[in-house]
Amino acid sequence: MRHYITVLTIHYIPFASQHNGKMSAYISHMILYEFVDSGNCYKIRMLLAELELPYTKVALDRLSSVRNTMEFLCKSPLGKVPVLEQDGEYYTESMAILYKLSTGTSLNPESPRVIQWLSFEQGEIQSSIGAARYLNKFCQELPPADLIERAHEALCVVEQQLKETGQYILGSTYSICDIALYAYIHLAPEAGVSLEPYIHIMQWILTIQGLPRYVAII
Numbered sequence: 001m002r003h004y005i006t007v008l009t010i011h012y013i014p015f016a017s018q019h020n021g022k023m024s025a026y027i028s029h030m031i032l033y034e035f036v037d038s039g040n041c042y043k044i045r046m047l048l049a050e051l052e053l054p055y056t057k058v059a060l061d062r063l064s065s066v067r068n069t070m071e072f073l074c075k076s077p078l079g080k081v082p083v084l085e086q087d088g089e090y091y092t093e094s095m096a097i098l099y100k101l102s103t104g105t106s107l108n109p110e111s112p113r114v115i116q117w118l119s120f121e122q123g124e125i126q127s128s129i130g131a132a133r134y135l136n137k138f139c140q141e142l143p144p145a146d147l148i149e150r151a152h153e154a155l156c157v158v159e160q161q162l163k164e165t166g167q168y169i170l171g172s173t174y175s176i177c178d179i180a181l182y183a184y185i186h187l188a189p190e191a192g193v194s195l196e197p198y199i200h201i202m203q204w205i206l207t208i209q210g211l212p213r214y215v216a217i218i
């Protein structure tokens, strides 16, 4: 049985990354274990594309038993993706991976505000929009009304923030907070959550989609 579906371009040359003039730490070759249609994995692909960092993708099958093997559980104790492999170390949790990869670049001001929005994404956006999308898209189950209500409450917070900043989550500079939040927010319609009431969010989505190194989820 074939568990690993695709392995794309492989680069073995260590390099450093630069973003808007700020050099990140020396970065060696990376492998991203992922589901292609996962919002959490997409966040990492968005950042890697923005930083123009080469890496190998290992696409896992959602139904494959490979995630329950000892080999994979050593990489990710709950068998979840994304997992980033670098220099023999394995990193799980999309927020931690975003933070690690962007440290030292202009995408990460390394302030408590960054932690605030990354935590908000996990606690309020992924747990509502992400969970509702999973039910709607992958289980063909109608998400419960309280999940949809929570999604709208969280979207109101993001809408207000974007109204105040006028462009991106932290102000005039694109950051990992935008990447973290964008991944599931732009997929809200797949969760049965309309974005139509949120004019600032809709504008922000268009802005991000117009960025030169933007990549779509699939």
Ligand SMILES: N[C@@H](CCC(=O)N[C@@H](CS)C(=O)NCC(=O)O)C(=O)O
Residues within 6 Å of the ligand: 035, 038, 039, 040, 041, 078, 079, 080, 081, 082, 092, 093, 094, 095, 122
């Ligand atoms: N908090 C984690 C969530 C990871 C997660 O739930 N990943 C999903 C894919 S989006 C997964 O691997 N699900 C498989 C499972 O739960 O067995 C993160 O942000 O990376």
